[in-house]
Each structure stands twice: as structure tokens, then as C-alpha cells.
Amino acid sequence: MNIPSIxxxxxxxxxxxxxxxxxxxxxxxxxxxxSIEQLRERVEHTYSVMRDAATGGISSELKSVSGLxxxxxxxxxxxxxxxxxxxxxxxARAMAxxxxxxxxxAAMGVIVAAPTAGAAGVLPGVLLAAQEEYGxxxxxxxxxxxxxxxxxxVIATRATISGAQGGCQAEVGSGCAMAxxxxxxxxxxTARQSAHAAAIALKNSLGLACDPVAxxxxxxxxxxxxxxxxxxIAAADLAxxxxxxxxxxxxxxxxMYQIGxxxxxxxxxxxxxxxxxxxxxxxxxxxxx
Amino acid sequence: xxxxxxxITVGPSSxxxxxxxxxxxxxxxxxxxxxxxxRVIFYGSFADTYRGHGTDKAVIGGLLGxxxxxxxxxxxxxxAQFRGMEYVIDTAEExxxxxxxVRIEAQGATRSINLRGISVGGGAMRLVELxxxxxxxxxxxxxxxxxHKDTPGTLxxxxxxxxxxxxxxxxLRLSRDKREGDVITIIETDVPVDGETVAALRQVGSVAGVVxxxxx
Ligand code: SF4
Numbered sequence: 001m002n003i004p005s006i007x008x009x010x011x012x013x014x015x016x017x018x019x020x021x022x023x024x025x026x027x028x029x030x031x032x033x034x035s036i037e038q039l040r041e042r043v044e045h046t047y048s049v050m051r052d053a054a055t056g057g058i059s060s061e062l063k064s065v066s067g068l069x070x071x072x073x074x075x076x077x078x079x080x081x082x083x084x085x086x087x088x089x090x091x092a093r094a095m096a097x098x099x100x101x102x103x104x105x106a107a108m109g110v111i112v113a114a115p116t117a118g119a120a121g122v123l124p125g126v127l128l129a130a131q132e133e134y135g136x137x138x139x140x141x142x143x144x145x146x147x148x149x150x151x152x153x154v155i156a157t158r159a160t161i162s163g164a165q166g167g168c169q170a171e172v173g174s175g176c177a178m179a180x181x182x183x184x185x186x187x188x189x190t191a192r193q194s195a196h197a198a199a200i201a202l203k204n205s206l207g208l209a210c211d212p213v214a215x216x217x218x219x220x221x222x223x224x225x226x227x228x229x230x231x232x233i234a235a236a237d238l239a240x241x242x243x244x245x246x247x248x249x250x251x252x253x254x255x256m257y258q259i260g261x262x263x264x265x266x267x268x269x270x271x272x273x274x275x276x277x278x279x280x281x282x283x284x285x286x287x288x289x
Numbered sequence: 290x291x292x293x294x295x296x297i298t299v300g301p302s303s304x305x306x307x308x309x310x311x312x313x314x315x316x317x318x319x320x321x322x323x324x325x326x327x328r329v330i331f332y333g334s335f336a337d338t339y340r341g342h343g344t345d346k347a348v349i350g351g352l353l354g355x356x357x358x359x360x361x362x363x364x365x366x367x368x369a370q371f372r373g374m375e376y377v378i379d380t381a382e383e384x385x386x387x388x389x390x391v392r393i394e395a396q397g398a399t400r401s402i403n404l405r406g407i408s409v410g411g412g413a414m415r416l417v418e419l420x421x422x423x424x425x426x427x428x429x430x431x432x433x434x435x436x437h438k439d440t441p442g443t444l445x446x447x448x449x450x451x452x453x454x455x456x457x458x459x460x461l462r463l464s465r466d467k468r469e470g471d472v473i474t475i476i477e478t479d480v481p482v483d484g485e486t487v488a489a490l491r492q493v494g495s496v497a498g499v500v501x502x503x504x505x
Contacts, residue, residue, distance in 0.1 A: 028290040066341040105300030108363045117303040152293035162410030215338040217301040
């Protein structure tokens with residue numbers, strides 16, 4: 001599915017007096033030949049996979065395949081359940097679910113790439129937490145996921161969602177923008193507010209390096225999913241208050257791409273820079289390979 | 290849409306796991322029979338990190354016929370032994386290749402193929418070499434791989450058979466080997482081609498084989 005711009009989504013949305021998710025569904029229907037009902041069913045199934053992964057991740061102390069990471073999601077979830085926490089209930093829940101999903105991913109569990117496996121925690125973390133806090137229906141959650149997909153599709157069309165090409169801003173940054181738009185949508189925001197939530201979230205991810213220790217999707221990826229879930233909530237909150245991104249969404253996406261092209265290759269998934277080549281990072285790598 | 294929200298896959302990496310499963314699965318489909326023996330050669334980043342990413346389990350899982358959302362991929366190495374599939378995992382260097390490259394030499398009871406695939410991010414992959422022919426198939430659409438000879442009328446016959454059954458060709462690419470006159474033609478269609486039409490294609494001119502790969 002190629003969606004050329006956020007402006008296109010907003011124009012169509014205004015012209016037809018429809019939310020973003022309806023425009024995205026219409027485009028996908030034309031593209032795939034699947035019916036709206038089939039598409040919705042598939043997204044519903046996707047959401048249930050997300051729920052299973054997040055729950056699987058927090059309920060037991062998973063170890064990653066490499067043995068490098070694991071157990072933090074369960075640790076944080078227990079703390080959240082038993083103590084007063086600093087984040088507040090929505091963000092704390094989102095943190096736990098995002099960490100859980102990413103740990104589940106590192107343990108070779110079944111997850112939904114959103115938009116990639118490395119960034120799989122942010123969107124479900126935010127949406128599942130918000131559903132528990134605010135009690136919206138699965139149908140509304142599915143709409144929000146479709147809104148997020150529209151934002152992700154524009155990023156993939158105009159820029160990139162690959163860490164090897166654009167650094168982590170393209171993966172977790174995109175996931176964060178998608179999550180912000182989804183949350184804004186499901187909390188009653190307008191199409192424009194969702195778009196600006198995405199822009200604010202992506203702006204705050206610009207330049208993010210991809211420097212995974214030992215080349216594995218674990219350090220810093222797992223905690224980063226938790227942190228950016230919280231940031232997505234902040235971005236949605238700003239947008240819902242009427243705050244807009246000074247630089248319009250499409251231009252932010254273009255800026256992300258331009259920065260990605262200028263990032264040296266050592267911080268684009270090659271594990272040749274940043275955290276990957278710290279003494280600790282190198283020690284971990286030597287121990288593993 | 291489901292390339293952004295998806296694929297649904299075993300972790301940990303869309304490029305090093307999901308894409309690799311799809312290349313393995315495509316190899317199994319092209320071979321057209323159970324894999325008895327396989328040699329898997331990883332290049333670049335695949336060679337460096339395949340253990341931590343389970344890329345070996347991913348490719349072998351694909352060769353056993355598992356798709357990305359199948360948890361059995363995790364135990365694929367044991368399952369391969371259980372099913373009597375022999376495999377070796379090797380690494381090699383070839384700087385000209387894409388950093389996430391795998392070559393699979395797969396052997397079944399009656400056939401063998403040599404396939405090179407690259408994983409291009411987000412779970413997407415491309416098949417770039419088949420039995421020494423440079424090809425390009427991303428399998429994002431329903432795809433037919435047709436093996437035939439470079440004889441007049443064959444390509445027209447293929448196109449006629451497809452259009453006669455009401456299929457629209459979205460894309461068609463052919464790779465030729467001048468010396469032997471062998472051709473591999475890759476055809477993408479808007480909807481999956483039914484078995485009857487695939488059987489009819491096998492009867493066209495110099496066609497030696499047809500494989501249908503459903504879109505991922
Ligand atoms: S640091 Fe790299 S591997 Fe990890 S989530 Fe970000 S882009 Fe993916």
C-alpha cells in the first residue's frame with residue numbers, strides 16, 4: 001500500500017468527512033482486493049497476537065535466545081502492581097507491555113512487526129494499556145491500529161522503516177509515531193490531531209542511532225520500546241490538547257529520511273558503533289560468538 | 290498494509306528471522322517436494338549474527354514448510370533431524386552481495402535447486418538467483434516461476450494460457466542463459482492462479498516446469 005503523504009490522508013479525510021482509518025481501509029481494499037470485513041478480521045487477529053505476546057512477556061521471566069536479556073518486563077510489571085510508581089498507571093502499563101512484547105520477541109515468541117520486529121513493543125504497549133485504562137472496544141482498537149498503519153505506510157513510502165537504512169529513528173521512531181497517532185485516534189482526537197501526534201513523536205526520535213550490542217535486537221532495543229511507548233503517550237496528550245508540530249508531519253518524515261541518509265553506516269544496524277562497541281558491548285559479543 | 294502492521298512472526302528480527310523464514314519457505318515451494326538435504330550458506334550480517342537471531346532456525350523452518358507465524362520455527366533444527374532432513378550451515382564472504390544474503394542448496398528425492406535470497410528489511414525478501422540465473426522475485430504478489438526453453442512461441446503461449454483463463458499479468462521478467470537456451474520467467478498475477486491453469490501452463494511449448502508461490 002502506497003500512501004504518498006499525511007496531507008493526502010488529511011485531505012481525503014476532510015473531503016469525505018471520514019476518519020483516517022476509513023481512508024486507509026479504502027486504499028487497502030483497492031490495493032489488495034480484500035473486502036473491508038476481511039481486512040478488519042485480519043487486523044483483529046493481529047491485535048489478539050499482540051495481546052498474547054505482551055501478556056506472555058510480562059507473565060514469566062523470559063530469557064532471550066542469546067541469554068543476554070530477559071526478566072525486566074516481569075520485574076517492572078510486578079513493581080507496578082505492588083508499588084506506587086512514578087509514571088502513573090497508563091504509562092506504567094504501557095512500559096510493562098512494551099517491554100514484555102520486546103522480550104517475547106527476543107525469546108523467539110510470535111509477535112507483530114510494527115513496523116519491524118525490533119520496534120514491535122511500542123504500538124501494542126500503548127494501545128493495550130490504554131484499552132485497560134479507558135475500556136474502549138476491540139473494534140475501536142482495530143480502528144486505531146489501522147490509523148497507525150496509515151502513518152506507517154506514509155513513512156515507508158516517503159522515507160524508510162528499516163534500521164539498516166535509516167537508523168533506529170526509522171524503526172522505533174516510526175513505531176512511536178504510529179502509536180501516538182493510534183492513541184490520539186482512539187481517545188477521540190481528530191485526524192489532524194493524530195497526524196500531529198505522530199509528527200511530535202517522530203520529531204523527538206530524530207537521529208536515533210541503531211547500535212545493537214552484538215548485532216542482536218536486545219540492547220538497547222528492548223528498553224527503548226518501553227521508553228518510546230511512554231513518549232508516544234506524551235505526544236498524543238500534547239496533540240489532544242491542541243498542540244501542533246511547528247514543522248508539518250510530511251516535512252518531519254522527510255527530515256527523518258534525510259537524517260537517515262546522513263547517518264554513518266556504523267550506527268545503522270551494523271553493530272560497528274555506539275553501544276555495540278563500548279567495552280561492555282564488545283565483551284558481550286565476544287562471549288556470544 | 291500488513292507489511293507495516295506485520296508480518297506476524299516469531300522474533301527476534303524482521304530482517305534476520307522473518308525474511309529468512311520466507312526465503313526458506315520459497316525454496317521449499319520451488320523445490321516442490323520435501324527437502325532431504327540442504328546446505329545453507331550465510332553471508333554478511335547473516336553470517337555474523339545468525340546464531341543470536343535464530344537465522345539458522347528460520348531458514349531450516351522455512352525449508353520444513355513453516356511460515357513466519359509458526360512457533361515450530363523455534364524447534365526447527367530438532368524437527369529437521371526428526372524428519373530425516375540433513376543440513377549443514379556454512380558461512381562465506383562475498384562483499385558484492387547484499388549484507389543479509391543466504392544461499393540454499395536444497396535437494397529432494399528427485400530434484401535439487403540452488404537459490405540465493407536477500408532479506409531487505411521489515412520481513413520483506415527478494416529471490417535474486419535461481420540455479421545460476423539472475424532473477425528478481427519479491428513474492429509480494431502471487432508469483433509463477435516458469436522454467437522453459439528459449440523457443441519461439443513459448444512466451445506467447447504462456448501469456449495466452451493465462452489470459453485465456455482470465456488472469457491479468459501484473460509483471461513479467463525473464464532471465465535467459467544464452468548457451469543452453471534455458472529461460473526462467475517470473476510472472477506476477479493479481480490473484481492466485483488455479484491448479485488447472487498451472488497444469489495447462491505445463492503443457493505449453495517448451496515449458497519444463499511451473500511453480501506457483503502464493504504471496505506472503
Ligand atoms: S537499535 Fe536497531 S535493532 Fe534495535 S530496535 Fe532500533 S533499529 Fe532495531
